[in-house]
Amino acid sequence: MFKKVLIANRGEIALRVHRSCQEMGIETVAVHSLADSDAMHVRLADESVCIGPPPAADSYLNTYAILSACQVSSADAVHPGYGFLSENASFAEILEEHGISFIGPTAEHIRLMGDKIAARTTAKDLGIPVVPGSPGALQDIAEARVLAEEIGYPVIVKAAAGGGGRGMQVVQEAGDLEQAFSLARAEAGAAFGDSSVYVEKYLPAPRHIEIQVMGDGRGKVLHLGERDCSIQRRHQKLFEEAPSPALKSGEGTRLGELVAEALGRLCYRGAGTVEFLYQDGEFYFIEMNTRLQVEHPVTEMITGIDLVREQIRVAAGEELSLSQDDVRFKGHAVECRINAEDPDSFAPSPGLVERFHAPGGLGVRVDSGLYSGFRIPPYYDSLIAKLIVYGDDRDHCMLRLKRALSEMVVEGVDTSIPLFQRLLGEDVFLSGGYDIHWLERYLGLKE
Ligand code: MV4
Numbered sequence: 515m516f517k518k519v520l521i522a523n524r525g526e527i528a529l530r531v532h533r534s535c536q537e538m539g540i541e542t543v544a545v546h547s548l549a550d551s552d553a554m555h556v557r558l559a560d561e562s563v564c565i566g567p568p569p570a571a572d573s574y575l576n577t578y579a580i581l582s583a584c585q586v587s588s589a590d591a592v593h594p595g596y597g598f599l600s601e602n603a604s605f606a607e608i609l610e611e612h613g614i615s616f617i618g619p620t621a622e623h624i625r626l627m628g629d630k631i632a633a634r635t636t637a638k639d640l641g642i643p644v645v646p647g648s649p650g651a652l653q654d655i656a657e658a659r660v661l662a663e664e665i666g667y668p669v670i671v672k673a674a675a676g677g678g679g680r681g682m683q684v685v686q687e688a689g690d691l692e693q694a695f696s697l698a699r700a701e702a703g704a705a706f707g708d709s710s711v712y713v714e715k716y717l718p719a720p721r722h723i724e725i726q727v728m729g730d731g732r733g734k735v736l737h738l739g740e741r742d743c744s745i746q747r748r749h750q751k752l753f754e755e756a757p758s759p760a761l762k763s764g765e766g767t768r769l770g771e772l773v774a775e776a777l778g779r780l781c782y783r784g785a786g787t788v789e790f791l792y793q794d795g796e797f798y799f800i801e802m803n804t805r806l807q808v809e810h811p812v813t814e815m816i817t818g819i820d821l822v823r824e825q826i827r828v829a830a831g832e833e834l835s836l837s838q839d840d841v842r843f844k845g846h847a848v849e850c851r852i853n854a855e856d857p858d859s860f861a862p863s864p865g866l867v868e869r870f871h872a873p874g875g876l877g878v879r880v881d882s883g884l885y886s887g888f889r890i891p892p893y894y895d896s897l898i899a900k901l902i903v904y905g906d907d908r909d910h911c912m913l914r915l916k917r918a919l920s921e922m923v924v925e926g927v928d929t930s931i932p933l934f935q936r937l938l939g940e941d942v943f944l945s946g947g948y949d950i951h952w953l954e955r956y957l958g959l960k961e
């Protein structure tokens with residue numbers, strides 16, 4: 515097992531990783547920018563190394579600064595968290611070349627799934643249902659036309675290097691295809707340096723349902739059930755839950771088994787999330803994320819499995835601590851992303867946290883590096899806390915969420931807490947009957 519893990523991240527996820535390391539008897543090294551010297555994870559880690567100035571490009575995204583920090587601290591592994599370098603295949607490769615383990619999948623699998631066209635082809639070949647679409651990158655507008663006619667309008671043009679909603683164009687009818695194609699290509703080229711695009715059937719009102727997996731790299735892959743992440747605004751998830759209120763009993767398990775079996779054939783290692791759109795009783799693969807996700811705690815709450823611990827075990831070449839038969843799903847869990855942002859404009863609201871009080875009690879978990887007197891730096895994303903609530907069933911969970919939100923105090927900055935309090939008064943939210951567009955429509959109507 516590793517003796518020392520360097521945590522190449524910040525905020526709540528750095529703290530989350532530190533906690534699992536400490537419980538495994540592993541020493542931790544925090545790295546931080548000049549803007550994060552007073553962060554909680556820096557205080558709690560056994561050691562810390564400053565890796566550069568505040569902008570992420572000069573610190574948390576600086577491969578060589580992080581590699582140097584590994585060398586000066588003699589860390590034998592790096593946990594990348596989410597975002598930053600977590601899905602950077604070259605980063606994983608460079609670490610391995612220097613004898614440092616990357617706590618995540620192989621560089622090859624990161625690269626494969628980073629290319630959304632290759633990911634689609636792989637998923638399809640493995641027997642995972644995909645959205646009807648082009649077999650590869652579109653060569654030109656003529657090919658796009660032929661394929662769009664075949665698929666039937668509406669269609670969506672997406673960037674191969676995209677993901678998370680950037681470089682996408684919805685096309686309602688043939689007359690709009692040429693412009694959408696050019697726009698998607700230009701956006702993809704500018705944003706990712708790769709203008710490859712592909713086309714899919716556009717699903718107008720799906721839910722976003724994802725399957726959590728964990729592989730040992732030797733052919734054993736567990737599925738840990740689904741999460742429903744349909745409550746989002748501008749491709750930022752705000753609320754996630756497990757199990758999905760939209761699925762009939764057994765539907766999530768069947769999909770999970772299919773996905774785990776497929777990724778077992780790839781000998782996938784580490785944590786992964788396979789994303790699907792769900793509409794009219796059918797699942798359609800869209801992407802795979804080769805990292806731990808922000809919303810992983812909801813899965814931990816209903817399975818009792820420490821996902822970070824399992825990630826570390828398999829990265830160190832050990833076996834998973836359990837088999838699929840040991841995985842038991844119990845109860846319901848939800849997560850609210852508490853962001854420091856203006857409740858109306860959603861603009862970031864960094865600054866001094868004058869007072870912070872975390873809720874508690876049975877079934878309430880708060881993952882956050884916040885404390886009274888902490889100054890939220892303006893350079894990074896606005897997630898400051900995750901409120902995760904467990905209940906016997908969904909109704910119980912929502913009642914407990916209401917209670918937990920009423921206890922939570924964050925003073926000095928605006929947060930998304932009032933939004934969740936408002937949502938708890940909405941029937942559609944309480945019944946779980948929403949699709950991926952519901953929140954944006956709701957906010958649009960209310961403003
Ligand atoms: C789609 C889609 C409808 N049809 N693909 C957005 C982010 C990227 N991960 C995939 N996305 C979508 N792909 C087809 N064929 C609708 C979306 C989409 C979406 C997906 C998940 C969660 C929120 C979303 C919000 C808008 C659009």
